[in-house]
Amino acid sequence: MSDPISGAKEHIDAARIAAARVDDIPADTPLLPVNRVGVIGAGTMGGGITMNFLTAGIPVTIVEMTQEALDRGVATMRKNYENTVKRGKMDAALAEAAMGRLTPTLDFGALAEADLIIEAVYENMDVKKEVFGRIDGIAKPGAILASNTSYLDVNEIAGATSRPEAVLGMHFFSPANVMKLLEVVRGAKTGKQQLATVMALSVKIGKVPVVSGVCHGFIGNRMLSPRQAQAHALIMEGANYWEVDEALLEFGFPMGPYQMSDLAGVDIGWHRDPNRIETLRDSLCAVGRWGQKTKKGFYDYDENRQRTPSEEVKTIIAEWAAREGKPQRTIGKDEIRERLLYPMVSEGALILEEGISQRASDIDTVWLNGYGWPAWTGGPMFWADHIGLDTVAAGLEKYGLPVAPLLARKAAAGETFNA
Numbered sequence: 001m002s003d004p005i006s007g008a009k010e011h012i013d014a015a016r017i018a019a020a021r022v023d024d025i026p027a028d029t030p031l032l033p034v035n036r037v038g039v040i041g042a043g044t045m046g047g048g049i050t051m052n053f054l055t056a057g058i059p060v061t062i063v064e065m066t067q068e069a070l071d072r073g074v075a076t077m078r079k080n081y082e083n084t085v086k087r088g089k090m091d092a093a094l095a096e097a098a099m100g101r102l103t104p105t106l107d108f109g110a111l112a113e114a115d116l117i118i119e120a121v122y123e124n125m126d127v128k129k130e131v132f133g134r135i136d137g138i139a140k141p142g143a144i145l146a147s148n149t150s151y152l153d154v155n156e157i158a159g160a161t162s163r164p165e166a167v168l169g170m171h172f173f174s175p176a177n178v179m180k181l182l183e184v185v186r187g188a189k190t191g192k193q194q195l196a197t198v199m200a201l202s203v204k205i206g207k208v209p210v211v212s213g214v215c216h217g218f219i220g221n222r223m224l225s226p227r228q229a230q231a232h233a234l235i236m237e238g239a240n241y242w243e244v245d246e247a248l249l250e251f252g253f254p255m256g257p258y259q260m261s262d263l264a265g266v267d268i269g270w271h272r273d274p275n276r277i278e279t280l281r282d283s284l285c286a287v288g289r290w291g292q293k294t295k296k297g298f299y300d301y302d303e304n305r306q307r308t309p310s311e312e313v314k315t316i317i318a319e320w321a322a323r324e325g326k327p328q329r330t331i332g333k334d335e336i337r338e339r340l341l342y343p344m345v346s347e348g349a350l351i352l353e354e355g356i357s358q359r360a361s362d363i364d365t366v367w368l369n370g371y372g373w374p375a376w377t378g379g380p381m382f383w384a385d386h387i388g389l390d391t392v393a394a395g396l397e398k399y400g401l402p403v404a405p406l407l408a409r410k411a412a413a414g415e416t417f418n419a
């Protein structure tokens with residue numbers, strides 16, 4: 001890790017303040033009252049989302065499909081509060097009061113009282129549409145309807161209701177009671193008042209909101225995607241997967257892509273058939289390498305969750321590289337870092353040019369608060385400005401990777417993303 005880039009801290013603070021502002025919405029726009037929140041789904045995200053409001057003093061009605069899922073979700077929230085109290089971070093009486101604001105139920109009709117309803121059910125368009133169609137018939141007039149979807153088209157979800165102006169995305173990050181970032185997804189028809197209300201409410205519950213337009217993965221996950229593609233390409237060309245992780249650790253990230261995969265679960269999204277081997281992930285899952293939860297994923301883990309590189313995984317990767325006919329070579333640290341990070345800057349430039357993000361500094365705020373991008377750099381776009389957009393563009397060209405038009409133009413003109 002390096003010394004902070006000059007002005008990085010000031011940039012981060014200013015960027016965070018700017019992110020809460022929506023350019024075409026006047027600051028004095030009257031906000032809608034939010035005195036009760038409804039949450040649909042008490043899984044990993046629904047529970048964490050609920051805790052934010054309970055802690056902030058706002059009552060929540062949480063709805064599930066089965067009593068078992070509801071009980072499990074409530075028990076997890078209670079446990080989380082108990083642990084916070086044990087660690088001395090919260091007064092026991094406050095934790096008790098927070099849980100007292102929770103109304104768990106299987107009755108969707110109870111959502112009629114909510115001013116804001118947040119959906120956190122399975123990531124499946126048909127399920128989301130069904131749920132939004134149902135809430136449309138229950139929610140009070142004027143209620144805001146939000147989805148916690150990670151990737152899906154918020155406009156299509158809004159289309160399942162008779163009131164698309166009420167619909168927007170509230171993309172929380174896991175664990176949702178801890179992570180600061182909140183991407184607020186503005187649909188084509190989202191009302192200004194609804195958006196302004198959610199931005200203000202997000203700040204009130206201690207989040208760092210950033211507005212994103214509708215696209216696959218919004219700002220954060222969309223930029224993650226080219227990094228993942230390069231992480232995979234690098235190990236197919238001969239880089240060791242732990243070298244890919246090390247490159248990001250050295251840059252200052254808390255973890256690299258393969259550590260992240262082990263933590264989240266290599267088996268996320270896996271088809272669960274050990275005989276169907278179509279990807280590297282299939283090969284790993286078929287031999288029980290599901291990540292930290294099975295004590296082996298890309299790495300082997302001991303009882304203290306310490307990781308060591310695995311010979312078995314190295315062999316599996318080599319077999320895949322051979323099958324795909326990829327020539328092997330030693331790849332240096334600089335190339336690894338540049339191929340992981342430069343494409344993210346280029347994707348950021350596309351996001352900016354398409355108007356998905358309002359300003360370059362919003363992209364920095366997303367990556368600093370949601371994905372562990374190291375603060376010493378001021379964020380991906382500020383960092384790119386610092387090292388020079390011509391350097392980034394030339395680097396991408398050298399590796400045969402696409403250069404976004406905005407990046408190419410600014411590089412040629414000697415300009416920066418952040419004014």
Ligand SMILES: NC(=O)c1ccc[n+]([C@@H]2O[C@H](COP(=O)([O-])OP(=O)(O)OC[C@H]3O[C@@H](n4cnc5c(N)ncnc54)[C@H](O)[C@@H]3O)[C@@H](O)[C@H]2O)c1
Pocket residue numbers: 040041042043044045046063064065066069120121122123124127131148149150151171172173174
């Ligand atoms: N897990 C993450 O890291 C993460 C991060 C950001 C966003 N998200 C998004 O959040 C959403 C939920 O993800 P999750 O990880 O919490 O999933 P999960 O499987 O842990 O929880 C989903 C819950 O929804 C319930 N459910 C499903 N259909 C329902 C219905 N019709 N009515 C009521 N309850 C219903 C299920 O019983 C389950 O408890 C997804 O859209 C996901 O993409 C997840």
